[in-house]
Every structure is written in structure tokens, then in C-alpha cells.
Amino acid sequence: MIKHFILLAIFLVGGTTLTGQKDSDILFTVAGEPVTVEEFTYIYAKTNGDDADFSESSIKEYLDLYQRFKLKVVRAKSMGLDTVAALQQELAGYRRQLADNYLVNRQVTDRLIQELHEHQQQDIEIQHILFQFRGNPRPEDTLRLFKLANSVRQTVTIDNFAEKAQQYSQDKYSKDKGGKIGFVTAPFPKGLHNLEAALYEAPVNTVVGPIRTEAGYHLAAKTASRPARGEIEAAHIMVRKPESGDPASVIGKINKAKLLLDDGTDFGQVAATFSEDDKTKDNDGYIGFFGINRYERAIEDAAFALEADGDYSDVVESKVGYHIIKRISRKGIQPLNDVRALLESKIKADGRFADAEQRMLNKIRTGDNVTENKAAFGRYAATLVDSTFFNFRWTPMAVKGEVSLLKIEDDFNRTLTDFQEYLTKNTRKRVGMGRTMNAYSVANNLYESWIEEQLMEYAESRLEKDYPEFRALMREYREGILLFEATKMEVWDRASEDTLGLQQFFEEHREDYRWGERAEITSYVVSTAGGLDPKSVYEYARTHGPDATQDEFGRASMEVTTRPYELNRMVEFEGLEAKKGSLTKLTNDLRKNQATFHKVERLLPPRNKELREARGYVIADFQDALEKQWVENLRKQYPIKVNKKALAKLIKS
Structure with missing residues (x-):
């Protein structure tokens, strides 16, 4: 659980961009393994945020922390933890999760959000x-x-x-x-x-x-x-046009409403008296927020022409009647960061997201470094026969040599054998498509899907090269996993399993674990459902202990607990004083048919805690001591060399 929390924290702040120097100079080495200025600057700026002032004290403090971190990573590697299959699989899982989001978000989503927000201006x-x-x-x-x-x-x-x-x-x-x-x-x-x-x-x-x-x-x-007009929050007074005849009386009614407003009468009061919009008249005429194209052009123009909150319009004619519109508030286009999540949901709800993703893949596919052997695919597809290709038991043909179908640069090559494996894995899709298409057409459709998968895989494989931030995040994940496992084995497990060491540590630091002065407090919860008078119990308990009180009134009629509290926790009991015999007021809860009160039985003097009473604190301190000793030993085992010139360049005077 702790491990996942640590790695989640890394992921959540992963959007931080590189700032400051991007110098490839080595800042320090641990057992010969280099840490560049760029790496240190990135992690320093991300961790410290707005407090990253690059002052001498701040830089040197964080340098010490990061050196300790790197010492533990070097130790983890010397333990062979970087070769453990389970940890490698765990890291690969984190990478897939991060890459799936990072690639699409950086190359598709972020650009579309920015574009949509610009349009909305x-x-x-x-x-x-x-x-x-x-x-x-x-x-x-x-x-x-x-x-x-x-x-x-x-x-x-x-x-x-x-x-x-x-x-x-x-x-x-x-x-x-x-x-x-x-x-x-x-x-x-x-x-x-x-x-x-x-x-x-x-x-x-x-x-x-x-x-x-x-x-x-x-x-x-x-x-x-x-x-952009944005949105306006408004209210209105509306009188309807007559279905036939002279509209003079209606116009007179709306003009009378306008005169009352001009004389200072409250808008809501006038709406309640004159408005014929039954949905809004009794709610101060409130119609809520609206943007463009919600209402008729005349109403919209009149509403957005109002310059200040509280202003109201002249009489406005619409198809259904005559209106007076009041501006309550106006909301312009919000800053991008405030609406990013909303815009993301909008772009993923329509086709622009899929189109942009497709354009990204097409851009890779048509690049100068891409070689696609469509002729080889065409020759292969022409050999496929409907009667066997659309059978669940279809097996791929034997391929002589490596027939490349897709090659990108020198190190990314996908072959006909790879494509046939894809066809085998997608048997249901292959057979299902065969109901409406022939073998060649189905193979061509599946080939296009396969090519897109390979292009996405290639794009993901380049993330470390193309994005320094992604490279830094993966380093953090990798080293975070190693750090966790090494610390668990060398510190945390030992602290919880070394009972003799824990006992010895406790004995050496016994004076650090003490109870201060405490009060032994008894809490009474008295049931009143059976007719028991809680006041009688309260008065009896004033001069008697909890056992005697329960014997007197019956243990079944009350719940009684006695436990010690440090004096600073007595604020939980209103009116209770740190002296023997102090009582809170009697409180009756008629709904629950019970009454409660609390009493100080006695004051307990300060004393040292026993190990069982302070075990959690002792283990935590024992871990700290073990980790401190561990780091001291690592410093002796793995020498650290600092490039003082590179360090001096980092510090801002």
C-alpha cells in the first residue's frame, strides 16, 4: 500500500516540465554512477515547487537528500533487485499505463483542448x-x-x-x-x-x-x-401576445411594469404581479444562465447589451410576447486551466479526438524513416482462401525467412510472421468480418488495424527519446521501485522482525517514551427506556465508583467504560476539570432514550511507558535509527564525488 502511494504521488506530479539548466554536465557520482545537472535540477524544481529558489542553503539541503536517495538505489542494484522479474514486470506495467496516457495526451488531447479553447474566444x-x-x-x-x-x-x-x-x-x-x-x-x-x-x-x-x-x-x-459572448444569468417579465385582435392592452401592461421598475419597485415583485411566464413569475422571473442561440435573437441581443449586473432592458418584442430582461450576472470564457476537464470531455465525445489520433499515426506512417512492404502483403493476401481463412481452426502458413512488412529506422521491424500472429489472436474478428467480405478484404482491414497498433507501439517506444519529462518520470518510477524494495528489506522488515534489537533500542531510549500526567475518566451511558431516572444515577456516581454505581442500578441499564486520558485530551469532555471527582453535566438524548455523563476517578502521575504501550512509536523511531545507520554505512561503501564547479553554477546568489 505504501509503495503504491509513493508511485502514485510520482505520477500525479508527473506533468512538471523541466526548468532551469538542461546541462549534461555531471553534478555528482555515486560509486561511479553519474547524476547530471539536468536530472538534479528537474527533481529539485519539481519537489520544491514555488520554493525552488536555488539558494545555497536550499540546493545543498536537497543535494544531501538526493545523494541519500541515490545511495539506496546503488545498493538496490548491488543486491540484484533491478534484475528481479516481478519488479521488471511491475515497472513495465507502470510504463504501459503512463505511456498510454502520455502519448495520446501530449500529441492529441492537449493540442485539441488548446485549439477548442482558442475557438471559444x-x-x-x-x-x-x-x-x-x-x-x-x-x-x-x-x-x-x-x-x-x-x-x-x-x-x-x-x-x-x-x-x-x-x-x-x-x-x-x-x-x-x-x-x-x-x-x-x-x-x-x-x-x-x-x-x-x-x-x-x-x-x-x-x-x-x-x-x-x-x-x-x-x-x-x-x-x-x-x-465570444459567453453566458449571461438573467430574469425576465413577459406578457403574451393575444392570439387575435389589438395587442394594445398587452403593450400597456408591459409598459406599466416598466414604469414600476423605473420608479424603483423590486423586479421580483413586478414579475410576480405582471409576468405571464408561469414557470418563472413566482421565482423573481429567474430564467438562469444562457448563451447564444438559446432564445430569439432580439432577446439574446437585449440581454447581452446590458452592461452591469442589476440592469434591465427596455421592452423587447419576441414571437410570443413582450419582455423586460434583467441581468443578474455575466460569465465570460473561463481560463483554460479552469475548464480543461470540461473541454477534454467535449473533445472525446465527438470525432475530433479519433481524427486527430489517426492523423498522428498517419504522420508517422508517411515519414521518411518508414518502409512499408505493401507488395509483400498483397502477395500474401492473394493466397488466402475464404473456405479456410474464415474457419476458427485456420493456421498460419509457413514463412521462409523473415519477410518484413513494416520497418522504421533500423531497430523497429515487424514481419509477416508477426502479422499472422495478429490474425491468430483476432480469430473472432476475422471470422465475423468474413460474413460480409472476402478473404482479401478482411486481411486488408486487419492489416490496417495491425499497422496502427505497430505505429502506436513505435511511438510509445520513442517516448524517452522524444520527451525528457517522460524519461525523467520513468527514471523516478524505476528508482522508486528499487528504493522501496531495498528499504523494505534492509530497514522496515528488520525493524518489525528484530524483536531483540527493538527491545534493546527501547531500553536505550526508555526516557523518550513517557506518559504525562493523566486523568482516569469513567463514561456513563444510561438507558432511560425502562424508566430509570438518570439524575439518581448521576448523583449516586458523584460519591461512588463505577462498580458500586452499576451494582446499585443494574449493569444491564447502563454502559460504563473507564480509561486514562492525557490532560490535553480532556477538552473532549466539556466542563471536566483535571481533578478527582470532577463531573460533566448530565446530557439527555430523548430520541435515543439515553443520558450520558463523565467523571474523573483519579489523576495518574507521569511515568515511563512500557514497550507494549509505545510499540508503534518505538518501531518508527527504530526504523529511523536503522535507516540513518544504513545511510552512514552506504556512504562508506559507495564513495560520492561532487563536481564543485557544476554545483556552484546551480546556486543563485
């Missing part, structure tokens, strides 16, 4: 022409639709956009409005992230596209941009 006014997918389109269907969208694109300008939208668009909402959507903000609805990215990047009044989304292909334009 602006509201953009847009229009589009949609060439809509129907059902589950086949590749030939999407190609036909793309060609249509692309041909129309050649004729579309910002000036004739509305005309072309009315002619071609299949978006029923915006078609008759010339493709106009109005002002929107990020994120766009699920599946439209590509359209969002294109429009936020596009200049105003420039046609872009065709852009593919889950809905189809879009031609689009950004016609205006403004600072």
Missing part, C-alpha cells in the same frame, strides 16, 4: 450549403457527392452564396434563408468538428470546402466574427 457568423449523405453511403456514393459539391464550388462566391444555397443546399433549416445559420460558437454539434476547424481558420467572407462531416459535404463561409 470568438463567436462566428456562418452560412453553408449542405450536400447530404443518405443512410449509410458506400464509397462510390460519397465520391459522387464530393464531385457534385466540388463542381458547385467552382461557381460559388460570397456574393452569390445565398442564391446557390437556395438552389443546392439540402439543409432544410437554412436552405430558404440562403444558407445562413447565424452566430455560433465552438464546439460545433457532434460530427461537425471538421467544419468548425475550417471556418474558424478561414478569413471572413471567404468560401471554403468541400468539407466532409458526418452529415455530408459542406461549402461554407464565415461572414462575421466577434468576441
